[in-house]
Amino acid sequence: MQSPFPTLFKTAAAAASILIMNACSPASEDNAGQPEPQTGDGDSNAIAKAGFGETKAGEATEIYTLTNKNGLVAKVTTYGATLVELHLPDKDGNLVDVINGFDNVAGYEGDGNQYFGCTTGRVCNRIAKGKFTLDGEEYTLATNNEPNHLHGGGDKALSKQVWKAEPSAEAQAVTFSLTSPDGEEGYPGNLSMKVTYTLTDENELRIDYEATTDKATPVNLTNHAYFNLGGAGSGTILSHELTLNADNYTATDDTLIPTGKIEPVADTALDFRKAHVIGERIPDKEAKETADCETSTLGYDHNFVVNGEAGTMRLAARLKDPASGRVMEIHTDQPGIQFYSGNFLMEQEGKGGKKYPFRGALCLETQHFPDSVNHEDFPSTILKPGDTYSTTTVHRFSAE
Ligand code: GLA
DSSP states (O other): OOOSHHHHHSSOSOTTOOOOOOOOOOSBOOSTTOOOOBOTTSOTTOOEEEEEEEOTTOOEEEEEEEEOTTSOEEEEETBTTEEEEEEEEOTTOBEEEOBOOOSSHHHHHSTTOSSTTOEEOSBOSEEGGGEEEETTEEEEOOOSBTTBEETTOSTTSGGGSBOEEEEOSSSSEEEEEEEEOTTGGGOOSOEEEEEEEEEOTTSEEEEEEEEEESSOEEOBOEEOOOBOTTOTTSSOSTTOEEEEOOSEEEEEOTTSOEEEEEEEOTTSTTOOSSOEEGGGSOSSTTOSSGGGOOSSSSSOEEEEEOSSOTTSOEEEEEEEOTTTOEEEEEEESSSEEEEEOOTTOOOEEOGGGOEEOTTSSBEEEEESOTTGGGOTTSOOOEEOTTOOEEEEEEEEEEEO
């Protein structure tokens, strides 16, 4: 078979479109886990909580700090049930924050926010032309990524709502909950969701999702964290090494909607079955910004079919930054994973004044395949009343 690159990457610029870490304690501290007011009664498991600012609509938001015995820190906010910070040690134990984000909710509500760290949905990724038919009824959604619907739509997408938080009494964990009413963003059914972030002493960040509905509705939830294992805002991710446990990917048209064909990655630049440096085969190699690209995908922005049985936990991806030695493994029960190489990042200013350049971070979004609601052959995303949507993704960190 011919390499898919000529079709995938040389089409017209239509674009716009656990660790089992050495239990070493960090040699030096970055600004992780700044002293913040503690909630609770001072017991050792108390999870620090602080204000994160008011939304434009005047809603208060909070940020919670999870820490583990090895000094790892994860911070999560009620705004969009979003992962804001993640501090990981390098091979010498130096902690650095590896994800893109903002210092307060105003940043997340601003133009620079490209779904940084949020819970994405009700349906993540794209739905062709914002249309689908379910139980004989046609539904129309926002086409916020012309001509398609992207990441749950407009102002009421899950990433833009303030969730309710419940910190755990037993674990370094916070559960966010939200009920999206029938018809919100055009989707049917009252959808009640819970997203739990847990930081374990085995150096895992685990995300558990649950949802129930009172009317059949598509659901596809993911987390949209942007990682740079060298440190957020420290340059590009082109020297990171990526392994994907995927023999196949879902081929797309120029607007990144699946054609329905599942194609083998063999003999293409999408073959990450063995570790490859990301910059080695990326198209538009010399591009310094989105506008320099001549390909329709602008780089990697593909859904890979994770090998093994969907519904069972298995390795989906392994990412390594050779310079710092930081490693992240992603395990999931989802059928797919979107590898997106930060092709729309635009030097926006984030936490602590750091800038996030083009290809300055990457996303590995575990998910059902894009536009599944319009593809009968894809694993179904339809949640029915009486059933519970339940999925887990574990990020395992180490350094070598
Ligand atoms: C996903 C999509 C990309 C882009 C980003 C957000 O990863 O696949 O095309 O929309 O989200 O900018």
